[in-house]
Amino acid sequence: MIKLSGGKKEQIVREWFNVTHDGRVPKGKVLDAYTEFASQPRTEEISYGLFNGVLKKVIAEGAEVVQTAASPEPSVKDSVVNPVPIKVEDMVFPEFKLHKTGKKIDALFSDHEVGGGIYGGTVNIVVGESGVGKSTVLLDLLATVQANDPTVKILYVSSEMTRNDILFYYKKTPAIGKVPTLLLMDYMKDSTLSQALSAAFNGQYDIIVLDSYQDVLVKLKEAQGWRSTQAESWLINMMIEASENKGCAVLAIQHMTKGGTYVGSTYLKHATTAMLEIRFDLSGQRYLEFSKNRRGGSGVNKRLYYVLDKDGSVVYDTERFTETEDMHKIEGSEAIRQHDLTKKFEEIFLKGKTVDGSDSVVELQDSLREEE
Amino acid sequence: MKREVTEDQFASLREQMSTSECVVKTVPLASIQLDDKSIVSGRIGIGGVQVQVGSGFFQKLSSFLKVSRSLTSEMIKNEDGKLAASLMNGLKDYRQANGGSEIMLIANPTTREIVDICDPKRYRRMTNDSVMDVTQRIINENPGLTIETIDFNPQAGRSIINLLNNNEVGFPGAGKDEFFKFGFSIIQSPKDTIVEMYNQRLVCANGLRISLGQGAIGGNGQIHFEERFRLAGTGAEDIKTFLGKIEDMRKAQFIPGGFQQTLESAASTKASLLEVESAMIKAQRMVREQDASLKTNFIENLSRKYFGSYAETMARVVRKGQNPMSLNDKQKSFIKTGQSIWDVVNSLTYLGSNDSGLPLEHKSELKAEAGRLFAKGTNGGFDLQFAQFAQL
Numbered sequence: 001m002i003k004l005s006g007g008k009k010e011q012i013v014r015e016w017f018n019v020t021h022d023g024r025v026p027k028g029k030v031l032d033a034y035t036e037f038a039s040q041p042r043t044e045e046i047s048y049g050l051f052n053g054v055l056k057k058v059i060a061e062g063a064e065v066v067q068t069a070a071s072p073e074p075s076v077k078d079s080v081v082n083p084v085p086i087k088v089e090d091m092v093f094p095e096f097k098l099h100k101t102g103k104k105i106d107a108l109f110s111d112h113e114v115g116g117g118i119y120g121g122t123v124n125i126v127v128g129e130s131g132v133g134k135s136t137v138l139l140d141l142l143a144t145v146q147a148n149d150p151t152v153k154i155l156y157v158s159s160e161m162t163r164n165d166i167l168f169y170y171k172k173t174p175a176i177g178k179v180p181t182l183l184l185m186d187y188m189k190d191s192t193l194s195q196a197l198s199a200a201f202n203g204q205y206d207i208i209v210l211d212s213y214q215d216v217l218v219k220l221k222e223a224q225g226w227r228s229t230q231a232e233s234w235l236i237n238m239m240i241e242a243s244e245n246k247g248c249a250v251l252a253i254q255h256m257t258k259g260g261t262y263v264g265s266t267y268l269k270h271a272t273t274a275m276l277e278i279r280f281d282l283s284g285q286r287y288l289e290f291s292k293n294r295r296g297g298s299g300v301n302k303r304l305y306y307v308l309d310k311d312g313s314v315v316y317d318t319e320r321f322t323e324t325e326d327m328h329k330i331e332g333s334e335a336i337r338q339h340d341l342t343k344k345f346e347e348i349f350l351k352g353k354t355v356d357g358s359d360s361v362v363e364l365q366d367s368l369r370e371e372e
Numbered sequence: 373m374k375r376e377v378t379e380d381q382f383a384s385l386r387e388q389m390s391t392s393e394c395v396v397k398t399v400p401l402a403s404i405q406l407d408d409k410s411i412v413s414g415r416i417g418i419g420g421v422q423v424q425v426g427s428g429f430f431q432k433l434s435s436f437l438k439v440s441r442s443l444t445s446e447m448i449k450n451e452d453g454k455l456a457a458s459l460m461n462g463l464k465d466y467r468q469a470n471g472g473s474e475i476m477l478i479a480n481p482t483t484r485e486i487v488d489i490c491d492p493k494r495y496r497r498m499t500n501d502s503v504m505d506v507t508q509r510i511i512n513e514n515p516g517l518t519i520e521t522i523d524f525n526p527q528a529g530r531s532i533i534n535l536l537n538n539n540e541v542g543f544p545g546a547g548k549d550e551f552f553k554f555g556f557s558i559i560q561s562p563k564d565t566i567v568e569m570y571n572q573r574l575v576c577a578n579g580l581r582i583s584l585g586q587g588a589i590g591g592n593g594q595i596h597f598e599e600r601f602r603l604a605g606t607g608a609e610d611i612k613t614f615l616g617k618i619e620d621m622r623k624a625q626f627i628p629g630g631f632q633q634t635l636e637s638a639a640s641t642k643a644s645l646l647e648v649e650s651a652m653i654k655a656q657r658m659v660r661e662q663d664a665s666l667k668t669n670f671i672e673n674l675s676r677k678y679f680g681s682y683a684e685t686m687a688r689v690v691r692k693g694q695n696p697m698s699l700n701d702k703q704k705s706f707i708k709t710g711q712s713i714w715d716v717v718n719s720l721t722y723l724g725s726n727d728s729g730l731p732l733e734h735k736s737e738l739k740a741e742a743g744r745l746f747a748k749g750t751n752g753g754f755d756l757q758f759a760q761f762a763q764l
Binding site: 323324326327328330331333334335337338341342344345346348349350 | 393394395396397398418419421423477479481484486498499501502505506509606607608609611612615
């Protein structure tokens, strides 16, 4: 076993090797070991640098370095993948609740049931330029879901706002007064940010809005001393874990570049259920539009315009949305009809030879005329 | 007389229009082949397959390729095989000049002939089925609108759906007992879907299609719209814009800007000999009768009853020592007749809309002719609209 020496934090690291790895050091990358170490909640915040220093120290002291299940040595044998297909009906899933706001936005979030709604077990990225109203739309969503069904447990996680900020926000948008809010700024001083987040995403909430993803990453790096990839991997895994295994609906706000493009890793983009974009159109009107949605494909690329009411609540322009939807229906059926006209042209004029074996379509035309 | 398309008639017409819809296909320019026999046989090759073309196809192809129209007519008349070579060269030049490698062929499925050709980008037409869907939608959303008539010409691939607002509007220039209903026509040409203003006089229930250009509507300068507009494409946004323009018209109760002023002008301006003659010839050409003497009787009857001022004016010209047969159009446009423009418009719309007892083919086209004559009032003026200034 490794001797528990050094300062308080060093002792925590040494103890972790004893408890988790029977006093041995797992073989492999230090970052992997640290990720495993950091994923466990503890009161003291220990940086990657300190962890790395202690690890080297204990190896120098003679601790055994061993292959573990968590850090397998790549080998020819191990690299042979043996995929195991699973039937969907044999899989085990958490309960996927469907939360409704009672507003038109429900129809965009999902189309599996009439009226739609926000499904549990999803990770949704919400992108939009600054000032377009991302936080307002999502706070309104939380408030209206809860007003619709008070048993739904909601949480707004703000990494950017202080208590004073939230007060002014509340004055402008009274509806958020009843939305439970976790202010991450409170957890920056004593470096307990990752623990606070882990606790929030442990399954006790049905819907969590994370405002914002990018800022949480920055704060994780700052508070935990993590590198970017480490912080991002940790955060994404936590969101996916909350949705996949605990049935939580996660809505993470993500910023956009000045050019209007998405900021963030491709991994996040692909790992998410849906991507909701909130934008200004050329005339300055606000709208939201899903660019991807695995629960509501029929609502993708359809603009839902909205305005902010005097009380700060979000009012969706349902009439305009319905009209646009109707136009898309006409467009769709028109495309099919145009295609039919082309098909008919080919049948009449170009496929004659294959019908009766004659050399000329004109002969076919003539024979058809005679038949008529 | 109530003229309204019932739901059953609408369904039946929809079926007919759908069945006779022109079929289209975009093909590579290189796939079109013409040879010495093409003109004589009335056939072209498409990717090696010989297909029949309509009678006016080669003229349209020439026009499309900007080959001289008169030269084409001459060569078609003489069955000159050189035309094919000329058109083939035209196709090559077109491809080089436009960079486009494709053209759209439009065919009549009933006659099984290629009838037209166009640049695929210029084909901005909804299918008849979609137009009927849109019409149904407009009617559902505007209970005050009625489908007055649907004119359908399967041979030409054209259809006109006339919709009327039930509100009656009076104008001082039209007389105290005259009221109008305003609406619009959705016109399906072989390549375009177009909307034009349409109105109906209540006195004799005539229909008149007009195109007055652009202007303020119903005296409200804040509301502007184009009184004739085309569908720009078949995408959702294009259709939305198209319907949005109809909505703008609805806000103005479908009353075109400048209508009243034009009406007053038409009622107070005498039609020129040229204007009466043009309208009369247009109507005379629509008389269809096998028996030559009977046909002559119909034409004389039509001329006397509806364009009576023509014969009177010609007699006056003779009395004044002029030979009416030697007058050119310019000279005719200076000669006053006894009918006002409004009278001539009424004659055309009556013949185009009612059963006059005369055998007229495609008579609804006379309504368009009436519209063209009426619209002259806003496009440069009637021939004698400013004749009084000659006295100054």
